[in-house]
Amino acid sequence: xxxxxxxxxxxxxxxxxxxxxxxxxxxxxxxxxxxxxxxxxxxxxxxxxxxxxxxxxxxxxxxxxxxxxxxxxxxxxxxxxxxxxxxxxxxxxxxxxxxxxxxxxxxxxxxxxxxxxxxxxxxxxxxxxxxxxxxxxxxxxxxxxxxxxxxx
Numbered sequence: 001x002x003x004x005x006x007x008x009x010x011x012x013x014x015x016x017x018x019x020x021x022x023x024x025x026x027x028x029x030x031x032x033x034x035x036x037x038x039x040x041x042x043x044x045x046x047x048x049x050x051x052x053x054x055x056x057x058x059x060x061x062x063x064x065x066x067x068x069x070x071x072x073x074x075x076x077x078x079x080x081x082x083x084x085x086x087x088x089x090x091x092x093x094x095x096x097x098x099x100x101x102x103x104x105x106x107x108x109x110x111x112x113x114x115x116x117x118x119x120x121x122x123x124x125x126x127x128x129x130x131x132x133x134x135x136x137x138x139x140x141x142x143x144x145x146x147x148x149x150x151x152x
Contacts, residue, residue: 004067005085007074010108014071018064021057028054067107080151083126085118088152091126094145103127122146 006014028050035047078086083103090100102115103126109117116123125135129148136143 002070003072004070004107005074005105006067006071006108007086007104010104011068011071011073014064014068014107018061018068021061021064025054025057025061028057064107078152081130083129083148083151085127087126089126089148090150090152091146092149095147098149101126 032047032050032054035044035050074086078084078088083089085103085105087103088100089103090098092098100114101122102113103118103123104115106117106119109115109120118124118127121137121139125137125146126148129135131148131151134145134147136145
């Protein structure tokens with residue numbers, strides 16, 4: 001199994017999420033036990049819904065536990081010359097708007113926080129590139145050109 005490279009912040013965030021999911025799991029189990037007494041017509045619809053939610057929670061728990069078990073914390077400062085996992089990259093989009101992204105493992109990506117996965121189309125295109133390199137990425141609106149302005 002491959003190592004999961006995480007920032008310290010990402011590792012801590014996943015650990016908190018795991019604890020919350022385990023709490024949710026226990027809560028769902030309690031709810032299922034309370035409503036899972038079928039009448040003559042069979043199992044209650046609510047119990048079925050709760051069991052489906054429990055399955056989703058259990059799968060997330062497994063994914064996070066595996067990621068944390070295989071985690072390696074990125075301790076060295078990322079390169080300032082090449083984009084790599086952990087790099088903060090400022091790019092110019094189509095020659096206009098500038099935006100900064102933090103390239104992270106898929107387990108800690110959060111587009112709302114400008115944390116993009118190294119496996120996303122933009123993340124893949126950025127990996128290994130240098131300042132002033134231009135890349136094109138296919139998007140639903142067509143090809144978008146990005147220029148790397150800085151790497152931190």
